[in-house]
Amino acid sequence: MIRVGTLISAMIIWSVLLGCSELIIPRNVSPEVVCKGDLATASYTVRLDDGALLYTTVPEIADNPETRRSPWYMSSEHFGPELIVAGGENMIPGLGDFIIGLKKGQRTVVTIPPERVYGTYEQDGVYHFDRVSIMPRILYLSREEYRSIFSVEPVVDENVNLVPYFTSRIIQISDQGVVLESVVENSMHYEEEFGSVNIRPENDDIMIELTPNKDALFNMDGAAGRIADVNERSFTVDMNHPLAGKTLRVDLEILSLIKASNVSESIDWLEDHDNALSFAKKHGKAVVLVLYCDSCWWCEKLMDETLTDPRIRILNNEYVWIRVDTGKQKNIYDFYNQVGYPLIVILDKYGTEIDRIEGFVPAHRLRGEFDKLAERKGEGRTEKTNERNLHG
Secondary structure, three states, X not given: OOOXXXXXHHHHHHHHHOXXXXXXXXXXXXXXXXXXXXXXXXXXXXXXXOOOEEEEOOHHHHHOOOOOEOOOOOOOOOOOOEEEEOOOOOOOOOHHHHOOOOEOOXXXXXXXXXXXXXXXXXXXXXXXXXXXXXXXXXXXXXXXXXXXXXXXXXXXXXXXEEEOOEEEEEEEXXXXXXXXXXXXXXXXXXXXXXXEEEEEEEOOEXXXXXXXXXXXXXXXXXXXXXEEEEOOOEEXXXXXXXXXXXXEEEEEEEEEEEOHHHOOOOOOEEOOHHHHHHHHHHHOOEEEEEEEOXXXXXXXXXXXXXXXXXXXXXXXXXXXXXXXXXXXXXXXXXXXXXXXXXXXXXXXXXXXXXXXXXXXXXXXXXXXXXXXXXXXXXXXXXXXXXXXXXXX
């Protein structure tokens, strides 16, 4: 006969492995166990295998002159315990998975292997380039090649940017291909984040010479790599994450726990700007105003990822949340001196601007901004700037 205690223990272990599914948790399982989707407030310090500090929420550790910092040390913008989404995306990749099954008040050391953090080191991610490239002044492309590069049909005498530093003019089109002539009359010099570029005409060719800076970032196909080596003839770009292949050791303590069931399922959005501000004033609540455009990819990412994160949803009742498509409501775009998308404006209950966050921001950073605002409010230092009213 199986003892009841043994059966319950087995069910607890199985529930932890499955992310604490509510369907299999016995009624007497402690609600203080971290389950998938929960919000755990934790104090933690992240070190590499050699003991070098990578990140900490503890100011005493960060400020200690005897602390040896990793070359990739990440300074906290807001020291103090942080909210971690169990099983979700967090500032330290993989950390959310490794707190599942821990208990409130528990302190432990978690080891996160490379494949769960920044990936293993891949030799295929290392590229070698010549520093000098020779480009014919007259260049032939098939029509298929031209369309794959520019996504349009060629037009005679039109200028195109085959290379970002100079234009090429279409001088001939046939059924077989397109003939381009590079327009470079004199030597040119450009400074880039990765180093410098020198371009000079030489007989029937265009010489393009790069002088890269070691350890500078180098963009390839929308991703950034690091220039790992430079010599007289070539340079090497490493597209692996700087921490690829590194094991992280996290000393953490679970200070408090909010169960997923206690977090609002979504933000309660208002979309009428003026009525929403009146509602905020009436109920004495500050305002989170999100100005977006429905054709903006970064706005969509903000709405779908950041503003659906439980660290933000937990604040649903703390603020009045307003979203306005200023791509259509230009008067509000102008009123808030908006210069791009998306824009988050924090207002007090009277509609006075307290802070603004331009561009996309991930959930952990946005939550940090809210925490800093709450801290300033607690110290009586809430700045009130740009007090305005849309209708005078």
